[in-house]
Amino acid sequence: MATERHHGRWPRLRGLGLRGRITVVFALVALIVSALLALVAWSLVSSYLLAQREQTTLRQAVSGARILQRSLGSTSTSVPELLDSLPASIGAESLLYYGDRWYASSLDADPRTIPAGLRDVVLAGGPARQRVRVGESPVLVVGVPLGAEGAGAYFAVFPLTELDRTYRALSATLGGAAAATTAIGAMAGALVSRRALRPLQGLTAAARSIAAGRLETRLPPHANDPELADLAAAFNETASALQRRVQADARFAGDVSHELRTPLTTMLNAVALLRTRHDVLPPAAQEAVDLLEEEMDRFRQLTTDLLEISRVEGDSSPAREPVRIGELVRRTVPTVAGTDVEVTQGAEQLIVTGDKRRLERVVANLVQNAELHGEGCVAVRVSEGDGSVLIDVDDAGPGVPVEMRERIFERFARVAGDRVAGTGLGLALAQRHVAVHGGAVRVEDRPGGGARFRVELPAVTE
Structure with missing residues (x-):
């Protein structure tokens, strides 16, 4: 007991x-x-x-x-x-x-x-x-x-x-003194704990920054405290090793993708030549050419995405220019799907400082994901958040299970039961492009059914 x-x-x-x-x-x-x-x-x-x-x-x-x-x-x-x-x-x-x-x-x-x-x-x-x-x-x-x-x-x-x-006066005085001493002890504990745990707050912020993709984050050295100095040095060494590993993986993916471009171009030209003689081929050969052309298109897209990811992870500092996000979304969405774009009042004046090409790729990938895996893109909405701009992409699919909402942004991740062809890199690319802009992307349930992918980017008002 x-x-x-x-x-x-x-x-x-x-x-x-x-x-x-x-x-x-x-x-x-x-x-x-x-x-x-x-x-x-x-x-x-x-x-x-x-x-x-x-x-x-x-x-x-x-x-x-x-x-x-x-x-x-x-x-x-x-x-x-x-x-x-x-x-x-x-x-x-x-x-x-x-x-x-x-x-x-x-x-x-x-x-x-x-x-x-x-x-x-x-x-x-x-x-x-x-x-x-x-x-x-x-x-x-x-x-x-x-x-x-x-x-x-x-x-x-x-x-x-x-x-x-x-x-009675003595007992009241001693009781009040004990209560005041307890309160002073609690305040002293709060102050001491805040001061003692302040380095851990910096460590937490640095770890979150690295988890968000900013691998160049480092802790400042603590020369006056040997224990904290050892902790900062160990953390910085770990972060450097992780950055080197990620950059090496990115270079490897980029090198492989680059080496594949020459044979890929040759195969695409061969398929194009076969396509010109499609009508004179026997039915079995025509079916084989059709399947080969479909797979070659997917192979080409996969190679392009791998090159894109290698560039993103190799360079986390995008070009910086003012981008009117409402206009960018209106211009990008029709090239992928015929969905209307709603820009709420106040969001028209919001400007994001970043790389226009990368931001266009984020919107295009999310809309394309809704078209391929969400049974069609229902709506795209741009609205104003708390010092940020929100981009919502809604689809008509079954939604994303809660346990998959983090993993779905990993490379080659797929929701169980999804058999639609794709490279599995579109959401991973979108997440990395948003991260280097200091934003975040997440998926949640759409009111009425389906999934809603929400991008939140820091914005300035013109």
Whole structure:
């Protein structure tokens, strides 16, 4: 059962995150330390105040008992008058047991407030004191014998209301100090965790930048912190190795594609020659030529896309020029499909700074993907986002499963059940072109059914 409780508590603390856990730990440490200090302070101060109060009241009671002991039997003054003549203590009441009778300094003084045990001890000849509660008020009862056993006894009842109020004020002060210390500890934890985790924020941003395709991202060196310097150096080495590997792959794909262009051109010319003699060929040969021509067109497109990808990954700095994105989309879409383009009000003035050819290729690839794999492009819409321009390409297909919405932008990725011919590189190219422009492309469900590919690019208003 203890193990179950352990696993039930700590997962909630782990869910706070590292910064939250550091803050909570600082707050708990501050709370524990302040609580211990408050308890120690309370114990010391309350004990001191009570001891001082008891000593004061005992001295006053002994002084009063001596006065009565000297005066009783040696003066004609009555016992009540003797009690009234005693030095007055704030709020104190006097009781005298003398001659088997009780005398009181006021009508409020009641012998029944004196505990029986205390009374017996004092009447037996020994001084005593005891804290009791009379109604809702705490009092201190001090008893002093007037002589030998049976000679009588003097009792003083001192109120402790003022001391009780002091205790409450002290506890409130210590509790407030503990709460303030806990809050200060939490704030200190938040500040320390923010400062300590600041390098991790830079590492996170750099990792996200590399994941977005900006392989030239590096961490600055941390010369003043050996641990962070080692981390930055290891990260930069890993990023450099990854960049070299990607560039090598891109060069390899480009070299292969380039080497294929010559034999590809030869084969295309041969197919074109066969096409000119298509009518004189036997039916079986005509079918073979048709299949060969279709596959050669696909082979040509694949080679072109591979060359394009190798250029994109080899050069992540596109040409920069102002591009009115609404006009670019209107001009590009009809060349791929006969779909109308809607440009919302406000988006007409949006300008993207980037490579016009690459942006045209993004729009063309998305529309072509909708035509080939989405049962036709339904609509293309350009609208204004929060400091960005949005391009939505809607299709009439079955949509893209959630688990495929990231993978579909990888090279040669296909949705299960899609048997339409294609190179499998169109969406990968679009994603890379958008990434080098500082944007993002994603796929989501279209209202009413189908898929919606959304491109978001940083824009400036003219």
